[in-house]
Amino acid sequence: xxxxxxxxxxxxxxxxxxxxxxxxxxxxxxxxxxxxxxxxxxxxxxxxxxxxxxxxxxxxxxxxxxxxxxxxxxxxxxxxxxxxxxxxxxxxxxxxxxxxxxxxxxxxxxxxxxxxxxxxxxxxxxxxxxxxxxxxxxxxxxxxxxxxxxxxxxxxxxxxxxxxxxxxxxxxxxxxxxxxxxxxxxxxxxxxxxxxxxxxxxxxxxxxxxxxxxxxxxxxxxxxxxxxxxxxxxxxxxxxxxxxxxxxxxxxxxxxxxxxxxxxxxxxxxxxxxxxxxxxxxxxxxxxxxxxxxxxxxxxxxxxxxxxxxxxxxxxxxxxxxxxxxxxxxxxxxxxxxxxxxxxxxxxxxxxxxxxxxxxxxxxxxxxxxxxxxxxxxxxxxxxxxxxxx
Ligand SMILES: [Fe+2]
Numbered sequence: 001x002x003x004x005x006x007x008x009x010x011x012x013x014x015x016x017x018x019x020x021x022x023x024x025x026x027x028x029x030x031x032x033x034x035x036x037x038x039x040x041x042x043x044x045x046x047x048x049x050x051x052x053x054x055x056x057x058x059x060x061x062x063x064x065x066x067x068x069x070x071x072x073x074x075x076x077x078x079x080x081x082x083x084x085x086x087x088x089x090x091x092x093x094x095x096x097x098x099x100x101x102x103x104x105x106x107x108x109x110x111x112x113x114x115x116x117x118x119x120x121x122x123x124x125x126x127x128x129x130x131x132x133x134x135x136x137x138x139x140x141x142x143x144x145x146x147x148x149x150x151x152x153x154x155x156x157x158x159x160x161x162x163x164x165x166x167x168x169x170x171x172x173x174x175x176x177x178x179x180x181x182x183x184x185x186x187x188x189x190x191x192x193x194x195x196x197x198x199x200x201x202x203x204x205x206x207x208x209x210x211x212x213x214x215x216x217x218x219x220x221x222x223x224x225x226x227x228x229x230x231x232x233x234x235x236x237x238x239x240x241x242x243x244x245x246x247x248x249x250x251x252x253x254x255x256x257x258x259x260x261x262x263x264x265x266x267x268x269x270x271x272x273x274x275x276x277x278x279x280x281x282x283x284x285x286x287x288x289x290x291x292x293x294x295x296x297x298x299x300x301x302x303x304x305x306x307x308x309x310x311x312x313x314x315x316x317x318x319x320x321x322x323x324x325x326x327x328x329x330x331x332x333x334x335x336x337x338x339x340x341x342x343x344x345x346x347x348x349x350x351x352x353x354x355x356x357x358x359x360x361x362x363x364x365x366x367x368x369x370x371x372x373x374x375x376x377x378x379x380x381x382x383x384x385x386x387x388x389x390x
Contacts, residue, residue, distance in 0.1 A: 005213025008170050008259050010149055011177040020180040023052050030135050031090025033062050037104045039096030040069040048182055071156040072103035077117045081110035091135040098145025101138045106153035106167050108136040121165040131171035138174040141183040143247040144195025144282055146255025148177035164274035179252050181245040189235050193346035194282030196231040196247050201285040202254035205264035208309050209372045212261040223253035228320050235346055265370035266292050272368045279354040286348035291385040294336040299375040301329055309374030352390040361386050
């Protein structure tokens with residue numbers, strides 16, 4: 001039987017090397033006033049980006065710029081929204097990593113309302129956003145978060161009462177996603193590794209989710225095939241456009257699958273840890289992938305409580321091991337072995353390097369949510385997993 005499913009409208013997607021050149025044509029009927037957001041690595045120094053922005057200038061577009069230098073905070077969003085709210089903006093265009101795309105998504109939504117973004121954040125504010133926003137184009141320059149295809153913008157405030165929460169509405173999916181893998185060629189190896197592991201986490205968690213269906217499963221599985229065949233290659237040979245293309249595609253797919261099927265325990269941890277300490281999201285995901293999946297698989301085998309999830313782990317193990325004669329439990333266990341080896345090869349740093357300490361774990365395991373994870377864990381089990389990552 002085909003399990004019933006629904007699909008949130010994805011953006012209009014333009015994927016492939018050179019697709020950035022379509023930007024001027026895509027803006028033809030949108031308007032002349034463009035707010036361009038970029039990140040800390042200056043993409044304005046990237047020739048592909050310079051060329052297309054120059055062309056926009058020559059065609060009479062009026063470009064305003066702002067920058068997002070880290071994972072966007074409520075203050076970042078409110079500051080930029082306040083600056084441009086009473087100016088004429090026809091479209092917001094984010095050119096950067098996941099943080100820049102999340103920021104642009106949130107700013108495009110906050111230009112039409114007066115209150116601070118915190119009022120609308122899930123689990124933080126009490127207001128619901130009407131879903132109105134400016135035309136928004138996402139142009140990723142890293143391959144990881146898949147934010148170019150999701151309906152939420154992650155906003156982070158770190159500290160004692162910190163949080164990492166989403167501004168979410170089905171209308172917030174970008175109008176257009178231009179995924180041009182050439183823009184990721186200059187992404188350094190450490191960011192390539194952790195961004196790629198974020199995409200892998202999103203693909204695997206949405207694949208295992210009880211909200212997954214035939215459509216998200218197909219995308220998630222193909223995305224993981226690309227991660228398996230090309231992530232290490234993109235990490236080692238950054239200029240390899242074929243490898244970059246596979247990982248950009250996997251990240252895009254991960255955005256579609258997570259928007260529709262949801263995520264699991266690793267993203268629950270990422271949300272709890274990210275509000276406490278400033279650790280890059282991809283590092284948290286990459287480091288937790290091996291222990292969390294190992295515990296997931298062992299518990300699934302032991303409890304025999306979720307046959308569907310165990311079969312999916314086995315399917316993935318079969319694809320990456322190519323050992324078709326092995327039994328499903330062997331295939332599932334192979335997945336955790338594989339992820340452990342990949343994490344080592346990609347040199348994902350430990351969370352302790354960023355200041356996470358044993359003393360922080362009690363608060364994290366009390367606040368972590370893992371409703372969509374294929375198995376449930378006690379606070380003691382969650383603590384053991386986290387200790388492995390410090
Ligand atoms: Fe993520």
